[in-house]
Amino acid sequence: MQEALNADGVVVQFGGLTAVNRVSLKLGKGEIQGLIGPNGAGKTTLFNALTGYVRLHQGSVKLFGDDITHLPPYARARRGLGRTFQIERPFEELTVLENALIPAFLKTERRQQAEARAWQVLEQVGLADRAQQPSADLNLARRRRLELAKALALEPRVLFLDELMAGLNPPALADMIAFVRGLSETGLAILMVEHIMKAIVELCDHVIVLAFGEKISEGTPEAVTADPRVIEAYLGGAGAAGEESPGSADEPTNETGES
């Protein structure tokens, strides 16, 4: 069966620094994969290279068999590669509905159709009652959901989630985890960068660990968190102890989501 996403030997360099060194990954339909690693490991850089925001110097990226290695980000989005941003990027002067409307226009020229799709997506993430609210006024949890709604409005086939779970309190986190699980059950292939281990353990079929730009381990969440190389990378090197160590199931609660 054709993979949803196939990245082969990706290398990203900035001047003299190799940020991502020959990383390969395969993502199948309906699969959820996690990408973890200590800070500075190259996770977001890899994300950005796969979605087209950063140029890769070697390697290839294929989406359902199509080579997208040199395509600009909007072309990848058009082919069904959706993503969220770690720091949410709503179109601030616009309302929540208009934010969802913009990606919804991808598949149609007509406003009516796009609006219908936008409403659908807002219902899905639970923001329909806030549709007319200016997006600049949303709190963190709702901004996060809007970010997700914008990606879903594209009708993506592959979805990249960049630290979607960060900063959510326990009820909001549980909701989000359930939501993502629901998404993959519809056949969506998901790649998630995460520090929140609870989400990784509960959602991922497969986990890849990066450190210093290289893949140092991969496997099921259980296998990977028990791998001594991974523990070493988090505790003995660049990673901070405690909340980021792979064995812990604590989540930081720095912002109140809504109930």
Place this chain on the structure above:
Amino acid sequence: MRTSLIALVLLALAALYPLAFPHLLSIAIFFLILAGWATAWDILGGWTGQTSLGHAAFVGLGSYTLAILANRYGLAPWWGALSGMALAALLAWIWGKLTFKLRGPYFTLSTIAIAEILRLVAIEEKWLTQGAEGVFIFSLEQPFGFDLFDRQVEYYAALLYLVLVLLLVGWLVQGKFGYQMRAVREDEEAAQAAGINPERVKLIAFMLSGALTALGAAIYAVFLSYLEPHDIFFLPLSVQIALTAIIGGRGTLFGPLTGALLLVGAGEVFRNTFAEANLLIYGILIVLVVLFLPRGLIGAWRYRAIRRRYARSAQR
């Protein structure tokens, strides 16, 4: 809808204006054209968020094209106007292709430089433009027997122009392209993630903006009937157009029009005090707007109206 009703009433009043004030037509014509220019500028500057201070180049292009084609080849003014629009679109495309990789203030600086270079070309290439001597438009064909040099005819032409621009922009902004423009304005990278090609959007916006400016310039040329590169391609004209839109409210349909009304009106009121220093008002107002009303007059009003409307609906 309430807005449409108000607009229709205003349109009716505007149509009757020449009958009521036959001696105040020139200032009204200038207001209509400036309002049209500002609304056209806003397509790029307000809706797409790329601030140009070089739009006088399109004014020059539109007016000179009509004048030269009419004088040298006897071409009817509507063909002259259309040619001007086509050239303006071409200029915008080339210009945008070169400079849209520049962000924010750097793009703005580049527009000043390019417009300035074009002004120098207009002055130097005397074989084409008769240089600093300027160009007289001697005679023009008369469509349906209307004398285009008659102020009343020019007034209705200018009014038609403004209405056309408003209708076009109004239609554009509630459709797909309109939202793509807004996305590019707000956040280019997030726009890319939504499947939008920012360069393409900016180019099309620029071409529309330039072409519509050139159309108004054609009318302006007939209105002036004598063109000088110094006046037409002038940086202050670019600044005037941009500030009219910004003070009135960028990214709103009636903001630029409001700006033109305010500024041309204030210019008339203070004409005796300030004489040639009428741009002084622009200077004072833009500083006040930047400090206190960054979204411009209509923009500030809309900002509050949207929140009021949401608050009311959330209470139910």
Place this chain on the structure above:
Amino acid sequence: MEVFVAFLQNLSGGILIGGVYALVGAGLTLVFGVMRVINFAHGEFLAIGMYLAFIMHSSLGLDPFLAMLLALPFGFLFALGLERLILSHLIDAPEDSTLLATLGLALILSNTLLLLFGAEPKTLYVPYATATLRLGALTLSLPLLLAGGIAILIIIGLSLFLNFTEQGRAIRATSQNRLGAELVGINTRAIHGLVFGIGTVAAMASGFILMPMLFAIPDIGPGFTLKAFVVTVLGGMGNIAGAIGGGLLLGIVEVLGASYLSSGYRDAYGLLAFLLVLLLRPEGLFGRTVQRV
């Protein structure tokens, strides 16, 4: 041989006027480098300098270079007031804001000059206006020589100030990282005022320096603002030493272009160079190479 002498003559003229351009540009690049403000009103301060030179000469009989020393402190205070009144409120506003605010300021200043002095050109005759100096086979205009020389001296003084004094260090720290500078106890608000004052004073000084050679009209400002931008971009934003290189380059390009190509397009050569650098090498000709994505 004749051709060569003529070339040197042109070149030297270009270098000298380039010195003045460097001073004008240095003020702008400093303001941009530290405050991230694109000061559209920069040229207006030059115009103010010219008009002040004119008044002080016609009413007090003062030589412009002398008048400059007297007037600059007041110019500094004026600029400080403007910064406090307008720019300091816009530190965290969107990018466009300071650009529009300084644009507005430029309009206010130039139109005020128009109201005060009228549109007719004002000139100033110093006794040495047509004096020349012979240097080998070259004949150099004395006012031009003085202008270029004094401009370079001022820039050198500025450079020394920035690199060898406590305040200068504080300024450089603020330009590199405003938050970091705050954290080590630098009053960045005061620094902003200081820098805007210095930049403005540089422009005004240029006005005094140029007055003997040009005539003053109220809308002479924007042309010089544009030249200052060219110098700033050529030399690299925030790079004072680069401004010297950029100014000299602009002066030379203008004079040579006007002499050997077409004089009508004199201003266009600088603008073309500006566009090319902006598009191809935005860090400036003398800036450190930036990794291109």
